[in-house]
Amino acid sequence: MSDSFFRAEHLKMQFYAGNKQKQMVLDDASFTVEQGEAVGIVGPSGAGKSTIARIICGLIRPEQGDIYFKGMHIGGSEKIFQKEFRTQIQMIPQQPYLSLDPKQKVGNSIMEPLFVHKLVKQKKQAQTRAYQLLRSVRLEDDIFTRYPSQISGGQAQRVVIARALTVSPELIIADESTSMLDVSAQAQVIQIYKRLIQEQNVSFIFISHNFPLVKAFCSKIYCLHNGMLSLMKGT
Numbered sequence: 001m002s003d004s005f006f007r008a009e010h011l012k013m014q015f016y017a018g019n020k021q022k023q024m025v026l027d028d029a030s031f032t033v034e035q036g037e038a039v040g041i042v043g044p045s046g047a048g049k050s051t052i053a054r055i056i057c058g059l060i061r062p063e064q065g066d067i068y069f070k071g072m073h074i075g076g077s078e079k080i081f082q083k084e085f086r087t088q089i090q091m092i093p094q095q096p097y098l099s100l101d102p103k104q105k106v107g108n109s110i111m112e113p114l115f116v117h118k119l120v121k122q123k124k125q126a127q128t129r130a131y132q133l134l135r136s137v138r139l140e141d142d143i144f145t146r147y148p149s150q151i152s153g154g155q156a157q158r159v160v161i162a163r164a165l166t167v168s169p170e171l172i173i174a175d176e177s178t179s180m181l182d183v184s185a186q187a188q189v190i191q192i193y194k195r196l197i198q199e200q201n202v203s204f205i206f207i208s209h210n211f212p213l214v215k216a217f218c219s220k221i222y223c224l225h226n227g228m229l230s231l232m233k234g235t
Contacts, residue, residue, distance in 0.1 A: 003071060004032035005203060006171055011065035013051055025051050026062065027227030033171070033220075036201040038193070040218035042211050042232075047224045049207045053175045056205070057091055069171065087117060087167035094176035096156035100148040106159050107144035110134070113166040133162040137192050154185030161192060172196070173205045178213065190217050 013026040025048035033039045041049050054060045056067060058074065067074040069085060093099050100109055110133055111126040113119075120126045127144075134143055137158040148156055157177060164172065174193070178186040190213070196202040208214050214221055220234030 004068075005035040005037075005070060006033040006205075007031070007068050008052070008056070009066045009068070011052070011055060011062045011067075013048070013055070013060075013062050024227040026055075026065075026224075029065070029224070029227070029229040031222050031229055033203050033205060035170070035203055036197055037220065038197060038204040038206055038218040039234075040206045040208065040214035040221040041224055041229070042208060042214050042221060043224035045209060048227065049209075049224055050175055052224075053091060053173050053205070053207060056089065056173060088169055089171045089173065090164040090167065090169040092157070092160055092164060092172060092174045092177040094179055096153070096160040097148055099160055100156060102148050104147075105144070106134075106146050106148065106151065109159065110144075110163045110166060113163060117167055119166065129166070130162075133165055134159075136165065137162045138188065152185075154181050154188060157181060157185070157189055158192065161189070165196075168200075169202065171203045171205070173207070175207045176209070177206075179208065179210065186213060193217065 007030075009030050011026045011029040014022040014024050016022055029052070031039065031041070041052060043049050051060070055062050056074070069089065074085060107127065107130050110130040114126045114129060120129060131141055131144060134141065139155060139158055139162070143151060143155060143159065151159065178189050181189065193204060194217070197204070206214060206218055215233065218233070221232045222229045223232050
């Protein structure tokens, strides 16, 4: 396999099923992502798509296989991921409300990573950047002072995207990030993703069971079935 921007090689993972028998979730699964490319992973619910996302982020370790990002081995542990790659690789989750503190205003949620990663020194700088990010995902300024319970699901998902963008990631893993949105909100999110590719050359791993949506967004698509990835679109 060539030296791609991102590549997963020969991932293997099993879990115990309800009958205490091992179920093969990933079986020699390999795929690549180039810089500025949107790669889709489709498959039925429970096929193991989210397992791939969790492996990439170091939340679980595969029984076999390796992951490389910009030529560097990620290593398959959360500690290594957090130290080396946490700002370069970001995940957009399926349920945005669960990743937002209900007691914290939207603006504070967006500013927090700026201080954690020492990207700003003063609160005024953080506020200015947070407003810029909100506008970049097509949200009005008044969202800044609202709580998560005061915004819609589509708005919450765009807030989560804005927060992920605080650290200027190079690879975004969108794990069923549009599955809980209506068609209009889905279209808005996909347009944001496309603009990030065009303007910032961000790469995407877009995980979904919505094949028409994946087909419309991604230049390369893999299907996960019975633990195996097969290329459906692209080269």
